[in-house]
Amino acid sequence: MKRLISLIIIAILSLSLVACGQEESPAEAKEIRIGYMAGPTGMGMAKLIHDNGGVEGNATYKFTKYTDTNTAKADLAANKIDLICLPTNEAAAYYNQFDGSINVLAVNCLNSLYLLSDSANTITSLSDLEGKTVYTCKNGTPRLILEYILKENGIGATVSYEINGKTILTPAEVGALVVSGELPIAVMPEPIVTSSLLTIAKNGDSSISYSVDLDLADGWSTALGEDATPITMGCVVASSDFVKKNGKLISAFLAEYKESIEFIGNSENLQIAADYVVETGVMAAKPAAIKALTNLGDAIAYIDGADMKEALVKFYEVIGLKLPDEKFYYIP
Numbered sequence: 001m002k003r004l005i006s007l008i009i010i011a012i013l014s015l016s017l018v019a020c021g022q023e024e025s026p027a028e029a030k031e032i033r034i035g036y037m038a039g040p041t042g043m044g045m046a047k048l049i050h051d052n053g054g055v056e057g058n059a060t061y062k063f064t065k066y067t068d069t070n071t072a073k074a075d076l077a078a079n080k081i082d083l084i085c086l087p088t089n090e091a092a093a094y095y096n097q098f099d100g101s102i103n104v105l106a107v108n109c110l111n112s113l114y115l116l117s118d119s120a121n122t123i124t125s126l127s128d129l130e131g132k133t134v135y136t137c138k139n140g141t142p143r144l145i146l147e148y149i150l151k152e153n154g155i156g157a158t159v160s161y162e163i164n165g166k167t168i169l170t171p172a173e174v175g176a177l178v179v180s181g182e183l184p185i186a187v188m189p190e191p192i193v194t195s196s197l198l199t200i201a202k203n204g205d206s207s208i209s210y211s212v213d214l215d216l217a218d219g220w221s222t223a224l225g226e227d228a229t230p231i232t233m234g235c236v237v238a239s240s241d242f243v244k245k246n247g248k249l250i251s252a253f254l255a256e257y258k259e260s261i262e263f264i265g266n267s268e269n270l271q272i273a274a275d276y277v278v279e280t281g282v283m284a285a286k287p288a289a290i291k292a293l294t295n296l297g298d299a300i301a302y303i304d305g306a307d308m309k310e311a312l313v314k315f316y317e318v319i320g321l322k323l324p325d326e327k328f329y330y331i332p
Contacts, residue, residue, distance in 0.1 A: 028246045032253055033081040035064045035072050038282050039171065040109045040190060041085035041234040043293065044300045046276035048260035054279060061253075065281055068170050069139055076102070076239065083238040083253070087140040091237050092316060095324045102237045103330040105254060106304040107311060108261060109234030111217035112189045112296055113142055116210045121184055123213040126150070129157040129185070135177070136187040137161055137168050141233045144319045146187050149216060152223035181208035187216065189233070190299070191283055191292030198288050224318065232303075232315045243330060251332065258302045264293070265300040305331050 034057075036042040036049075042065065052061045064081060066072040069090055075081045077098065085108060086094070095102050115134070117123045129150070136142045138161040147159050161168045163182060168174055174188040175196040188196075193212060200208050221228040236257070243250055264273045274289035283289040293300075303311055309329040316323050 028249050029082075029242070031060060031062055032083055032242075032246075032249060033062045033064070034253075035066050035075065035081045035084035036280070037069070037072070037085050037234075038065060038067050039192065039234070040112050040296060040300055041236070042280055042282040043191065043277050043289075043296070044108050044261040044264050044302075045085070045257065046260065046273065046280045046282070047263045048256050049280050050276045051256070051260075055281065067172055070169075076237075079239070082242045083236060085234060085236050088232050088235050088312060088315060089141050089144055089319065089321055090139065091235050092312075092321050092324050092328070094237070095328050096322055100325070100327050101240055102328075103240045103243045104308070104312065104328055105236050105238055105243075105250065105330045106257070106302055107232050107235050107308050108257075108300070108302060110230040110232060110299045110301050111215070111220070112233060112299040113145060113187055113216040113231070114190065114193050114212050115185065115187050115214040115216060116178060116193065117185045117213050118181065118183075119209045119211075123185065123211075126153050126155050126214065126219050129155050131156060132185060133158045133160050134185045134187055135160050135163060135168065135174065135183045137170050137174050139169050140171060141231070141319075142171065142174075142187050142189065144321075145216060145220065145231060145233075148319050149219040149223055153219055178210060179203070179208075181205070190296050191277075191288070194288050194292040194295060195283060198285075198291075229311060229314045229318075230301075232311050235308075235312070238330075240327075247332070250330075254304065258304070261300055261302040265296075265298060267294070267297075270294065 036045045049063055052058050055063050057063050069086055072084045073094055076084050091104055134157055136146055150157050171188045171192050174186050175192040177183045178186050178196045179199045220231055263269050270293060273293055274286045277283050277289040278286055
C-alpha cells in the first residue's frame with residue numbers, strides 16, 4: 001500500500017513538473033500599426049489600404065500617413081507604430097544606430113528618380129550638368145544616388161540641398177520649391193514630379209516652366225555597366241521585437257502587401273489603381289495618379305528574402321553605406 005501511495009505521489013509530482021515546464025507562448029498581436037509615406041511606397045500599399053478599411057484601417061491593420069521620415073522614425077522608436085516604409089539608406093542607418101532594433105522585410109520601390117530643369121537651362125544628357133548646381137533633398141536616397149552617378153560619369157556638378165539659407169530635407173520640399181520656381185535644376189522622385197508639374201500648370205504662372213529631362217536610372221546603369229543592379233530606393237521595415245513575436249501576422253501582411261504592389265504596378269489595373277492611390281491621400285486627384293503610375297511603370301516592385309538581401313547589399317556597397325549585419329534582413 002505504501003509503495004502504491006509513493007508511486008501515485010511521484011506521478012503527480014512528475015505531471016506538475018511537466019506542466020510547469022510547458023509555458024504558453026505569448027499570443028500574437030491582433031493588429032499591425034503601419035506607417036506609409038506620401039510617395040511611391042505609399043502608392044504600392046494603396047490596394048492593401050483599400051481592402052482593409054481604408055486609411056482608418058480595420059481590426060487587423062491601422063494606417064498612418066507620413067510626409068517626412070524623421071517623424072516616422074521617431075514614432076517607430078517610440079513604439080507608436082510597428083512597421084513603416086522608409087528609404088533604404090535610412091533603414092540601414094536606423095538599424096546601425098539603434099543596435100539592430102528593426103528588420104527589413106521587403107524592397108518596395110526601385111528606380112524612380114528624375115531630373116527637371118527650368119526654361120533657362122537645356123539639359124539633354126548628364127554632360128550638360130557640368131559646372132552647374134543640382135538641387136535635391138538631404139534625407140532619403142536621391143542625394144546619394146545623384147552624387148554617385150555624377151562622380152562615376154565624371155560630371156563636375158555640385159549637389160546641394162540648401163538654398164537661400166534653407167535646408168531642403170524631403171522630396172516634398174524639393175517639389176514645393178520647384179512649384180515656386182526657385183530651383184533651376186532639381187532631382188526628385190515620382191509621384192512628386194507629376195504633382196509638382198500639374199500644380200504649376202494649375203497655378204497658371206507662365207514665368208514658371210519645367211521640363212523632365214533625365215531618368216537617373218539611365219545614368220546609374222551607365223555608371224555600373226555590366227554590374228548594374230536596380231536602384232533599391234524604398235523598403236518596408238518592422239520592429240525586430242514585433243517580428244519575433246508575430247511571425248504569422250508578418251507573413252500574412254507580406255503576402256497581402258505583395259499582392260497590393262503587383263496590382264498597383266500592373267498597367268492593366270491603371271484606372272482602379274489610381275482611385276486607390278487617391279484614397280490613400282498620396283495624390284490629390286485621379287489624373288495626376290494615372291500619370292504618375294504610368295511614369296513609374298515597374299518601379300513599384302516587391303522583392304523579399306534572399307533576392308532582397310542581395311539587391312540591398314549591392315546598393316549599399318555602391319553608394320558607400322555601412323553594411324548592416326545579417327540580422328537586418330528578414331528571411332523566414
